[in-house]
Amino acid sequence: MLIRTKRDWELPESAATPESAYINRRAMMVGAGAIAGGLALGGRGAMAADAPGRNPVYTLDRAMTPEAAATSYNNFYEFGTSKDVVSAAQKMPLRPWTLRIDGLVEKPMTLGIDDLLKAMPVEERLYRHRCVEAWAMAVPWMGFPLAKLVAFAKPLSSATYVELQTFGRDVYPAPGLRQPFYPWPYVEGLTMAEATNELAFLSTGLYGKPLQAQNGAPLRLTLPWKYGFKSVKSVVRISFTDKRPKTFWALLNADEYGFWANVNPAVPHPRWSQARERLLGSNESVPTQIFNGYGAQVAGLYKGLEKEALFM
Numbered sequence: 001m002l003i004r005t006k007r008d009w010e011l012p013e014s015a016a017t018p019e020s021a022y023i024n025r026r027a028m029m030v031g032a033g034a035i036a037g038g039l040a041l042g043g044r045g046a047m048a049a050d051a052p053g054r055n056p057v058y059t060l061d062r063a064m065t066p067e068a069a070a071t072s073y074n075n076f077y078e079f080g081t082s083k084d085v086v087s088a089a090q091k092m093p094l095r096p097w098t099l100r101i102d103g104l105v106e107k108p109m110t111l112g113i114d115d116l117l118k119a120m121p122v123e124e125r126l127y128r129h130r131c132v133e134a135w136a137m138a139v140p141w142m143g144f145p146l147a148k149l150v151a152f153a154k155p156l157s158s159a160t161y162v163e164l165q166t167f168g169r170d171v172y173p174a175p176g177l178r179q180p181f182y183p184w185p186y187v188e189g190l191t192m193a194e195a196t197n198e199l200a201f202l203s204t205g206l207y208g209k210p211l212q213a214q215n216g217a218p219l220r221l222t223l224p225w226k227y228g229f230k231s232v233k234s235v236v237r238i239s240f241t242d243k244r245p246k247t248f249w250a251l252l253n254a255d256e257y258g259f260w261a262n263v264n265p266a267v268p269h270p271r272w273s274q275a276r277e278r279l280l281g282s283n284e285s286v287p288t289q290i291f292n293g294y295g296a297q298v299a300g301l302y303k304g305l306e307k308e309a310l311f312m
């Protein structure tokens with residue numbers, strides 16, 4: 001028996017589609033051990049974070065998106081503005097890959113991605129993803145909480161924001177980076193409170209496999225309660241700062257794509273409604289939920305800020 005708080009996006013295991021059956025079986029075994037451990041500690045929220053297995057806390061209210069859809073219909077403007085970026089993205093070398101951690105930290109550092117991954121506890125989470133363009137998917141990410149990286153980075157108490165940056169032309173001259181209209185490099189950011197929320201995640205894999213380039217390999221942010229453009233791909237730099245980051249899409253059009261970008265069905269994009277979303281794979285249309293259904297975890301971050309943080 002699970003002794004934990006039922007989260008508002010959860011539905012029965014039967015909602016999962018057949019292609020997830022293999023992962024589910026593995027996750028249930030890992031989950032059973034983790035739940036026993038959680039009970040022994042008398043705690044809620046059984047965690048499987050020590051083993052490379054699924055964290056049973058994060059379940060879905062809908063079928064998992066077919067892998068073929070989630071890995072072939074992508075937004076990655078560095079490789080062009082079409083949804084078909086697979087062949088262009090696959091040309092990018094994923095190793096060596098260096099990550100810079102700097103800004104308001106005890107000690108700035110540059111480290112190889114594999115050295116970082118060795119230090120991080122990898123787990124799998126089922127998350128929903130809602131693009132501002134009104135399509136959505138539900139996929140199993142592998143990775144680790146952003147909070148773990150924040151602890152590893154040892155930010156100074158003066159740091160109030162985290163800024164994450166995608167590679168620029170110096171790292172890899174992706175074709176889209178030649179397009180001068182865009183404010184490259186792609187930068188995203190969040191407050192320290194958001195970055196250390198339990199849902200904020202850094203992904204390294206998808207469907208039990210290493211992340212593919214088109215999905216943001218080797219390291220991409222995953223923020224399931226915000227519009228997808230906040231989930232910056234192929235990260236090369238993480239900086240701690242006391243100034244709100246000037247984010248890529250907000251530089252282009254802050255009214256349509258602001259800093260907060262919390263999913264809100266009640267606030268339409270100037271050119272389309274956000275009330276519903278189209279599920280990749282099935283094309284089924286379903287209602288969109290406030291904070292993409294993750295309000296129980298994140299609504300508290302925006303107390304007193306609702307006017308701003310729920311608008312865009």
Ligand SMILES: Nc1nc2c(c(=O)[nH]1)N[C@H]1C(S)=C(S)[C@@H](COP(=O)(O)O)O[C@H]1N2
Pocket residue numbers: 070073074075076077078130131132166186214215216227228229230231232233234
């Ligand atoms: N560097 C970079 N990160 C990015 C984007 C991008 O164009 N460049 N697109 C964003 C948008 S709009 C979405 S919806 C998601 C898409 O992630 P996916 O292709 O893995 O579904 O990536 C986000 N991260």
Ligand SMILES: [Mo]
Pocket residue numbers: 075130131132133227228229
């Ligand atoms: Mo998006």
